[in-house]
Amino acid sequence: MNPAVREAEILVVGGGAAGLCAAAEAAVAGARVLVLESDLHLGGQLVKQTHKFFGSKDEFAGTRGFKIAGKILDEMASCKDKIETVTNANVMGYYPEDGVVTVMVGEDEYFKVKPARIVMATGAQERLIAFPNNDLPGVYGAGAVQTLMNVYGVSPGDRVLMVGAGNIGLIVSYQLMQAGVQVAAILEAMPNIGGYWVHAAKIRRLGVPILLRHTIKAALGDVVVEGAIVRSLANGETFKIDCDIICLAVGLSPTAEILWQAGCEMKYVPELCGYVPIRNARQRTTNDDVWVAGDAAGIEEASSAMVEGRIAGLDAAASLGYEIDESRFGVYEERLKALRSGETASRIRAGLARVSANGFLGGMTSDGFQ
Amino acid sequence: MANGETENDLRGLNEDDSIVCRCEEVAMSEVRKWIAGGYDTPDELKRLLRVGMGPCQGRGCREIILREISSMTGVPVSEIPPGRIRPPAKPVKISLVARDYTGGDGR
Numbered sequence: 001m002n003p004a005v006r007e008a009e010i011l012v013v014g015g016g017a018a019g020l021c022a023a024a025e026a027a028v029a030g031a032r033v034l035v036l037e038s039d040l041h042l043g044g045q046l047v048k049q050t051h052k053f054f055g056s057k058d059e060f061a062g063t064r065g066f067k068i069a070g071k072i073l074d075e076m077a078s079c080k081d082k083i084e085t086v087t088n089a090n091v092m093g094y095y096p097e098d099g100v101v102t103v104m105v106g107e108d109e110y111f112k113v114k115p116a117r118i119v120m121a122t123g124a125q126e127r128l129i130a131f132p133n134n135d136l137p138g139v140y141g142a143g144a145v146q147t148l149m150n151v152y153g154v155s156p157g158d159r160v161l162m163v164g165a166g167n168i169g170l171i172v173s174y175q176l177m178q179a180g181v182q183v184a185a186i187l188e189a190m191p192n193i194g195g196y197w198v199h200a201a202k203i204r205r206l207g208v209p210i211l212l213r214h215t216i217k218a219a220l221g222d223v224v225v226e227g228a229i230v231r232s233l234a235n236g237e238t239f240k241i242d243c244d245i246i247c248l249a250v251g252l253s254p255t256a257e258i259l260w261q262a263g264c265e266m267k268y269v270p271e272l273c274g275y276v277p278i279r280n281a282r283q284r285t286t287n288d289d290v291w292v293a294g295d296a297a298g299i300e301e302a303s304s305a306m307v308e309g310r311i312a313g314l315d316a317a318a319s320l321g322y323e324i325d326e327s328r329f330g331v332y333e334e335r336l337k338a339l340r341s342g343e344t345a346s347r348i349r350a351g352l353a354r355v356s357a358n359g360f361l362g363g364m365t366s367d368g369f370q
Numbered sequence: 371m372a373n374g375e376t377e378n379d380l381r382g383l384n385e386d387d388s389i390v391c392r393c394e395e396v397a398m399s400e401v402r403k404w405i406a407g408g409y410d411t412p413d414e415l416k417r418l419l420r421v422g423m424g425p426c427q428g429r430g431c432r433e434i435i436l437r438e439i440s441s442m443t444g445v446p447v448s449e450i451p452p453g454r455i456r457p458p459a460k461p462v463k464i465s466l467v468a469r470d471y472t473g474g475d476g477r
């Protein structure tokens with residue numbers, strides 16, 4: 001009746017920064033790992049990042065994103081007999097009654113896996129906002145535009161209006177200009193720029209206005225985007241900007257469907273940008289067989305995603321009885337602490353303190369992050 | 371950047387016409403009407419309007435709906451029942467599931 005239920009010691013869902021680090025770490029400890037990635041290639045967000053990363057030296061700060069992915073893949077290659085990766089493989093469901101996970105490869109293949117342990121590293125999805133004509137072709141998420149340009153070499157259009165001046169809005173604007181696409185303006189509803197100043201300064205030097213306290217009121221056009229009406233939140237004035245592309249860079253939220261299905265206790269934490277699972281200091285959720293790492297655990301950065309992945313992979317392997325060097329946890333926890341020590345990380349610290357509800361975060365309470 | 375005159379451009383455009391769920395083409399006006407009628411949880415709106423039931427399974431609209439419920443009812447997003455999220459996370463052909471179930475050719 002049920003011929004094709006595959007076994008796996010550790011299933012990693014999502015082959016981005018967090019998932020790949022979890023896989024490498026668990027495999028080095030001796031566990032057999034299956035990585036399922038819905039995209040056509042491994043690396044997650046990293047593969048489309050052509051800029052040099054901020055973060056920590058241990059996690060390759062100063063290196064361009066796609067090269068960081070390459071380094072983790074090299075590390076995985078050193079224990080390749082332990083790791084199987086399948087791309088174009090969407091994890092569709094988790095059935096907590098029997099711990100079976102369903103997977104669709106492309107659109108024409110379907111199989112089941114029954115893993116002993118799971119690391120969820122499904123990353124994030126782009127947040128959208130509603131405005132009139134937001135369904136016109138030409139309205140994109142900024143991440144989608146970045147994928148088109150940097151992964152597929154396709155220019156999205158001629159003249160872009162960027163909505164959002166956080167790091168993603170700023171970086172994608174800069175990369176659009178590098179690709180020869182005009183950026184008409186960057187809108188930001190807040191009274192200040194959310195992204196790093198280095199990125200904003202580069203863009204200002206190229207003459208692109210960053211309009212603070214402005215938002216999009218409507219997209220214009222009959223069959224495709226031909227412009228946008230912008231509104232000042234300061235005085236209510238509206239004006240028109242000519243553009244053929246509108247890029248939304250208004251934030252990300254954790255991709256959590258499979259965590260919900262797994263019955264993990266979830267909590268809405270605005271500082272982490274959405275619903276995230278309660279977990280302990282080793283990234284283990286309230287479903288004993290499930291760990292979480294990276295943006296799926298709260299929107300942060302690649303550096304911390306990688307360290308969280310390592311902790312999750314190591315702990316999942318240890319839970320299966322593989323002998324690990326316990327002192328690694330201390331090393332990784334120190335790295336996280338350092339990454340989360342600055343002023344800009346105060347939001348993250350506050351958010352993490354909230355997912356430790358009921359003292360579940362164990363050894364690492366909010367003080368641990370100070 | 372063309373400054374000034376926008377009334378002409380905005381004519382006939384209403385915030386209520388914004389599309390909330392692009393997969394199922396559900397407009398803001400519909401969502402607002404039902405929230406005002408007391409259907410103020412994502413699960414109720416899903417059953418009434420099919421929001422979140424298309425190819426993306428709510429990835430685009432779930433948050434817009436939560437924010438709209440919150441702004442109309444004054445209940446913070448964290449206190450709105452989030453709704454149930456069931457498998458599959460993406461639409462799947464019934465033939466694939468059937469084939470897998472019998473382990474053969476679907477019979």
Ligand SMILES: Cc1cc2nc3c(=O)[nH]c(=O)nc-3n(C[C@H](O)[C@H](O)[C@H](O)COP(=O)(O)OP(=O)(O)OC[C@H]3O[C@@H](n4cnc5c(N)ncnc54)[C@H](O)[C@@H]3O)c2cc1C
Pocket residue numbers: 013014015016017018019036037038039043044045046049052053054055089090091092121122123124143146167168171172255258293294295296300301302303304305459
């Ligand atoms: C424009 C931009 C610039 C950035 N710049 C920096 C920077 O300079 N420094 C920095 O530290 N960080 C930066 N980041 C953030 C960084 O890229 C992310 O924090 C990091 O990639 C998170 O890693 P992750 O593994 O959690 O998620 P991701 O890299 O998103 O990987 C998740 C993977 O899971 C897969 N997946 C999801 N659901 C499923 C499923 N159901 N089945 C199978 N697979 C699934 C996805 O396809 C994806 O490949 C940037 C992000 C963006 C968008």
